[in-house]
Amino acid sequence: MAHQILQYMLSGLSTGAIYSLIGIGFAIIYNSTGIINFAQGEFVMLGGMLTYVFLALFDFPLPAAMGLAVVLTTAVGVVFERLAIRPLRNATPLSLVIITIGGSILIRGIAMLQFGKDTHAIPAFSSNEPLTLAGATVLPQHLWILGITLCIIAVNRFFFFHTINGKAMRACSHNRRAASLVGIGVKRMVLISFAISSAMGSVAGIITAPLTMTSYDVGIMLGLKGFCAAIIGGMSSGIGTVFGGLLLGVLESLGAGLISSGYKDAIAFIILLLILFIRPQGLFRKAETERV
Amino acid sequence: MVSVFSSAASAAPPIRIGGLFAVTGPASFLGEPERKTLEMMVRDINARGGINGSRIDLFIYDTQGDATKAVQLATKLIRNDKVVAIIGPSTTGETMAVLNVAEKERVPLVSCAAGIKITQPVRKWIFKTPANDHVAAEKIFSYMSKRKQRKIALLTVSDSYGASGREQLKELAARKGFTLVADEVYSPKDTDMTPQLTKIRGAKPDGIICWGTNPGPAVVTRNVKQLAISIPLYQSHGVASKKYIELSGAAAAEGVILPAGKLAVYDILPKSDRQLKTLREYDQAYRKAFGVEASTFGGYAYDGLLLIVNAIKKSGAAPVSIRNGIEQTRNMVGVSGVFNMSPADHNGLDLSAFEMVRITKGDWVLIR
Numbered sequence: 001m002a003h004q005i006l007q008y009m010l011s012g013l014s015t016g017a018i019y020s021l022i023g024i025g026f027a028i029i030y031n032s033t034g035i036i037n038f039a040q041g042e043f044v045m046l047g048g049m050l051t052y053v054f055l056a057l058f059d060f061p062l063p064a065a066m067g068l069a070v071v072l073t074t075a076v077g078v079v080f081e082r083l084a085i086r087p088l089r090n091a092t093p094l095s096l097v098i099i100t101i102g103g104s105i106l107i108r109g110i111a112m113l114q115f116g117k118d119t120h121a122i123p124a125f126s127s128n129e130p131l132t133l134a135g136a137t138v139l140p141q142h143l144w145i146l147g148i149t150l151c152i153i154a155v156n157r158f159f160f161f162h163t164i165n166g167k168a169m170r171a172c173s174h175n176r177r178a179a180s181l182v183g184i185g186v187k188r189m190v191l192i193s194f195a196i197s198s199a200m201g202s203v204a205g206i207i208t209a210p211l212t213m214t215s216y217d218v219g220i221m222l223g224l225k226g227f228c229a230a231i232i233g234g235m236s237s238g239i240g241t242v243f244g245g246l247l248l249g250v251l252e253s254l255g256a257g258l259i260s261s262g263y264k265d266a267i268a269f270i271i272l273l274l275i276l277f278i279r280p281q282g283l284f285r286k287a288e289t290e291r292v
Numbered sequence: 293m294v295s296v297f298s299s300a301a302s303a304a305p306p307i308r309i310g311g312l313f314a315v316t317g318p319a320s321f322l323g324e325p326e327r328k329t330l331e332m333m334v335r336d337i338n339a340r341g342g343i344n345g346s347r348i349d350l351f352i353y354d355t356q357g358d359a360t361k362a363v364q365l366a367t368k369l370i371r372n373d374k375v376v377a378i379i380g381p382s383t384t385g386e387t388m389a390v391l392n393v394a395e396k397e398r399v400p401l402v403s404c405a406a407g408i409k410i411t412q413p414v415r416k417w418i419f420k421t422p423a424n425d426h427v428a429a430e431k432i433f434s435y436m437s438k439r440k441q442r443k444i445a446l447l448t449v450s451d452s453y454g455a456s457g458r459e460q461l462k463e464l465a466a467r468k469g470f471t472l473v474a475d476e477v478y479s480p481k482d483t484d485m486t487p488q489l490t491k492i493r494g495a496k497p498d499g500i501i502c503w504g505t506n507p508g509p510a511v512v513t514r515n516v517k518q519l520a521i522s523i524p525l526y527q528s529h530g531v532a533s534k535k536y537i538e539l540s541g542a543a544a545a546e547g548v549i550l551p552a553g554k555l556a557v558y559d560i561l562p563k564s565d566r567q568l569k570t571l572r573e574y575d576q577a578y579r580k581a582f583g584v585e586a587s588t589f590g591g592y593a594y595d596g597l598l599l600i601v602n603a604i605k606k607s608g609a610a611p612v613s614i615r616n617g618i619e620q621t622r623n624m625v626g627v628s629g630v631f632n633m634s635p636a637d638h639n640g641l642d643l644s645a646f647e648m649v650r651i652t653k654g655d656w657v658l659i660r
Contacts, residue, residue: 007490117321139518221481257490261488
């Protein structure tokens with residue numbers, strides 16, 4: 001039983017790492033614009049699908065294909081912000097959220113027409129031989145996922161706390177108006193936030209594709225799970241969402257193993273609802289009081 | 293008067309046949325090859341001068357896998373397009389919804405869905421071409437009992453294909469004296485089944501039976517390898533395509549055993565097999581027309597049209613004569629098997645529709 005639990009935990013942590021990465025993408029855009037970008041899942045899909053396209057159709061080596069996929073997805077994120085978000089800067093957050101949903105359907109539709117409806121696999125970064133760990137097993141790809149996720153989170157933290165652009169973005173998230181009064185280009189920060197989160201989304205899509213495979217419609221579910229992670233973490237673009245994602249992954253996996261696998265997705269969404277009812281500010285954040 | 297006769301002699305009125313397929317939506321992996329197959333065949337038949345001198349007019353609608361749409365479109369096919377027979381729908385859920393329309397309007401319907409409920413109990417106007425799921429399940433069970441594997445674990449997908457398979461497997465397992473030690477499910481879009489498999493491993497079954505269509509079973513196959521589980525893994529006929537091996541990776545798929553429709557494995561069938569010629573011709577024509585290998589699912593539509601065409605040749609193009617003609621079908625060699633219809637059996641396939649195969653070095657090997 002002990003190594004069964006360990007296996008559930010390990011499976012949960014590796015899935016959870018992905019949820020975290022996607023969740024942080026949600027949080028970054030939310031913090032700089034106040035909107036939830038429901039096209040985030042499509043960036044994840046584009047990362048995986050574009051890597052496959054470069055690998056299979058153009059015969060690129062894996063690192064080059066991955067690099068190009070990240071660059072292209074980031075470009076899509078930037079164009080999306082330019083064409084769909086910026087022209088409507090004075091719209092209410094609600095209509096912007098609806099626009100992101102429309103954008104996600106559009107991106108998914110184009111991907112379906114361009115790349116077809118098939119599921120595709122991309123090769124693992126290193127060997128496919130499982131590693132044994134106290135009776136449980138993991139694949140080298142899981143270690144890649146954990147490692148790359150940690151790196152990205154570290155870089156992210158460095159960017160937000162130790163660079164001028166990162167600090168400016170945090171300023172925008174606290175108070176947009178005040179930030180623009182001290183000379184921060186809020187519009188530019190919004191653009192950067194879209195660029196960062198689409199790049200992060202695509203990396204999440206690429207590192208999971210060797211394990212989970214990819215197709216034009218993987219973005220929907222992954223996007224929702226990432227959104228759950230961000231909600232649990234109180235929409236923080238740091239440690240809160242990372243824990244949110246890991247917690248979600250582990251609970252899903254334990255729930256599937258110990259209770260019933262039929263309820264796996266239900267568990268995620270019950271947690272989401274509970275958090276929204278009981279602690280809408282997230283598990284790790286103090287309640288904010290609005291001062292007038 | 294004269295002109296009527298002469299035109300009847302030179303051009304008989306076209307025969308109107310309808311198709312209802314889930315061309316887009318979640319079941320598009322079924323509907324798309326079905327539509328393509330039907331269009332390809334009708335083009336071919338018309339180029340050769342039609343059936344008894346009448347060309348076929350084909351009306352195909354996309355149901356998007358939606359039962360409500362399927363019912364509306366079936367009514368449209370019958371009332372507006374005045375078709376004499378319908379091929380489809382693609383899924384069991386849609387077919388169950390459309391049954392009553394066809395029964396009420398007295399138009400023969402040849403479904404491309406596998407659910408056993410479609411033809412049991414037998415309904416006068418309803419037929420289907422895929423073999424029942426339980427035929428595939430029986431193949432697996434007879435293989436397992438020969439090897440004294442008595443304890444089974446199920447891992448099925450939570451859509452209609454998996455739910456129907458799970459029902460049949462459980463019922464059949466109880467009847468044949470197997471012990472069910474684990475009964476797990478996964479959702480069609482799940483990307484990690486290690487929790488379910490860890491639980492299954494704890495239950496120590498003699499064999500794991502996975503029931504789903506791609507990509508789920510490929511994830512299961514990879515996870516089995518990842519967890520270093522050495523229990524034999526059985527898959528359903530739903531993954532009998534090279535795509536499954538490609539997605540799982542040849543190394544992970546090594547040793548997986550499944551009942552496969554003969555189309556997937558025709559190049560390793562013995563020369564004496566009656567279906568060999570039909571299978572090869574269909575696959576080659578499909579490859580030529582669309583550039584990809586033919587799928588078992590497209591074969592369901594192939595057989596549907598073949599049944600209807602043969603019935604028209606034999607007994608005429610009115611709905612009732614088509615229905616009677618299909619019911620009298622004997623020894624018709626199709627893609628899914630050799631059909632022998634009767635008033636008590638509106639499917640007409642038996643255990644010989646499937647071959648048990650093992651995946652070895654990324655390819656199929658027949659188990660005799």
